[in-house]
Amino acid sequence: MKYLKLIFLLLCVQSFSQNVSLRWSDKMKTNGSEVIVGGKNGNYYTRNTTKDNNLVFKTFDEKAVLKKEVDANFKLADIEYQYIKNYFLGKDIIHLLSEHKRKKKTFSIYASKTNKDFTPIEETMVLSEVNYKEMVKYGVRISPDSTKIVVWTELQGKKKSKPNSIQYKIFDAKLKNVLNEKTVVLPHNAEDMEVYNCHLDDYQNFYVNSEVTKPKKEQKKEESETYTNVIVYGKNDEVKNIVYEYKNKMIDSFYLNITKDNTLICTGFLSPIIKGFLKSKKRELVSDELFIVKNDCKTFAEKQNKVISVSALYPDKVSKVSEYVPFKVREVHELKDGSVSIVAEQYKAVYHSGYQGNGYYVYFYCDIAVINLDNKSEVKGMVKIPKFQKDVKNPSLLTTTYKGKTYVVYEDETKNDNVNTDKDIKKSTTSIFSRDTNNSLFLVTVNAKGEMKKEIIYSYDKSDIRSDFNKCVVIKDGEIMLNANDYIGILKIK
DSSP: OHHHHHHHHHHHHHHHOOOEEEEEOOOOSSTTOOEEEEEETTEEEEEEEOTTSOEEEEEEOTTOOEEEEEEOOOOOTTOOOEEEEEEEETTEEEEEEEEEETTTTEEEEEEEEEETTOOBOSOOEEEEEEEGGGEEEEEEEEOTTSSEEEEEEEEOOSSTTSEEEEEEEEEETTSOOEEEEEEEEEEEEGGGEEEEEEEEOTTOOEEEEEEEEOOGGGOOTTSOSEEEEEEEEOTTSOEEEEEEOBTTEEESOOEEEEOTTOEEEEEEEEEEOOOSTTSOSGGGGOOOEEEEEEEETTTOOEEEEEEEEOGGGSOSSOOSGGGOOOEEEEEEEEOTTSOEEEEEEEEEEEEEOOGGGOOEEEEEEEEEEEEEEOTTSOEEEEEEEOOOEESOSSOSEEEEEETTEEEEEEEEEGGGTTOOSTTTOOOEEOSTTOOGGGEEEEEEEEOTTSOEEEEEEEEOTTOOOOOOGGGOEEEETTEEEEEOSSOEEEEEEO
């Protein structure tokens, strides 16, 4: 019996074995203005704007050692641009820039192509130009196979009671050719429809993700007042409207992802709708069901549609205020065998009315959940990682996958190292009694069965390095660049 136990223990240790390295750069004198550009082939890049308003790129090696600095040269004379984002394509980097011309009332998006040393390869080109006063929001997306880029802008209708429109333009990855260009009028009035984001698949289909508020005459007692909508504008002018709505349930969070095999995956958490003046609304903060819908991007046909109970993520009897927190999907990882790993986190913002209207919000970031589904959307494993963050400086999490395992990085009090239950978890807050030096960076490893291992990968004790998750970037599977304001960290999982 002892022999069998030893074998089981060795197998468990082997299933979680990995080599984790975290290297930090020397301190930089940039006053926290450093921004991560990305990384490729053992090189890691950042940018910052100097006091003279010059854009400077830095290159680091895999040990986080600074190798060189170069000034940006996008060949944009007399143009005051803002840096939007960038994409790595082959050996080159495409930089996306914007400019607001106040006198002409235009908003332009430019693209500049450089090599990895940030030397310009071609002349900077204009991708889009619209009337600034008509613009609601804009975005740039790349297709899953990195062969196409779409630039889109939502434009105001002539009246608030009229629908907005979206103007989009699809380019090949080299930005040499316009593959498709359209302006589409949205199907609902602007006051009833909020566009969240837009996406692009490999077939040049354009996706608009939005939330729609129903007219009062169409609202029913057992239904939510809103529903989530995905409109697909096909390459050949076909239009597909996909509605996500559940009876007696409201969608607490919605996450859209287009996989590398061109499957549209939409998932999120559901909470019950509580009606009645005397009924407690707290129950609406318990999102104990997860939905997942898959559609084929080529045919738009539905492949899977399931609602999964995740009540195990909550106590048997929810009673405390701290337990009434809904889950939000943070990331959906696509694995090689068609299975997915969904990483979620409890989050809520509570408004407190203050004196003379000076109200304020209190933000809660609580338990983390990892839900592993097979290629048929059946649960393979599910685990909850206890956490309680209330108005902390560095909330939420980072996540990646590597060789079939899911990894979650978050900040917590060091004394929670060996704590794995809600009952024992020590609250991490920014109260007058809490100190940064009491915290550490934690790494949680979750295998396909939902078994987990938790460890500290960096302690803040005797160190002034503090990661800012809002500025950190997942470079690729098993590799994350950490931004600690004047430090850059390279986290690798092998």
